[in-house]
Amino acid sequence: MGMETDEVGEAIAGELRLMDPSVRMSRSLARELLDPDFVEVGASGRRWTYEEMLAALPELDGAAEDGPRYEPSELAGVLLAPGLVHLTYETTIAGHRARRSSLWRKQSAGSTWQMYYHQATPVPPGAT
Incomplete structure (x- = not known):
């Protein structure tokens, strides 16, 4: 595996960890995975900052061990520059x-x- 594949793989591993309920419930684990300058635009259109996201993660979808979980598909990545995927x-x-x-x-x-x-963009029912 080349360098690029390794870096993309590490980013994908981080993305999957952030979908893990045990990480979403833990401020210290989530903090390790979010950049201090983190911003999110969620599927609702809401803009989240680093502190807002850390505070809200335990309450958001996908945090309950016995609740619904994010099911990812078609994960793909590109190394844009050294240290940026x-x-x-x-x-x-x-x-x-x-x-x-x-x-x-x-x-x-x-x-x-x-x-x-x-950034998350909702997909309407039936869209391809």
């Missing part, structure tokens, strides 16, 4: 589909990949 994928949760785009960045050689930006 763009991921695209789809999720389904409780029958609702969304197309998603994430930017993951790694600030320095020893640091971990963190989600810098995330």
Whole structure:
């Protein structure tokens, strides 16, 4: 595997961890995966900051161990520049589909990949 594949793979692993209820319930685990400059535009159209997202994650969809979970598909990524990966994928949760785009960045050689930006666009029922 080349360098690019490894970096994309690390970003995908981080993305999947953020969908894990145990991570969503833990501020300390979630904090490791979110860049301090993180911003999200959610499927609702709401804009979330780093602090807002950390505070709300335990209450949001996908946080309950016995509740609905995000089911990702078509996860793909591209290394845009050293330390910057763009991921695209789809999720389904409780029958609702969304197309998603994430930017993951790694600030320095020893640091971990963190989600810098995330956008979710709802997919209407029946859309291809």
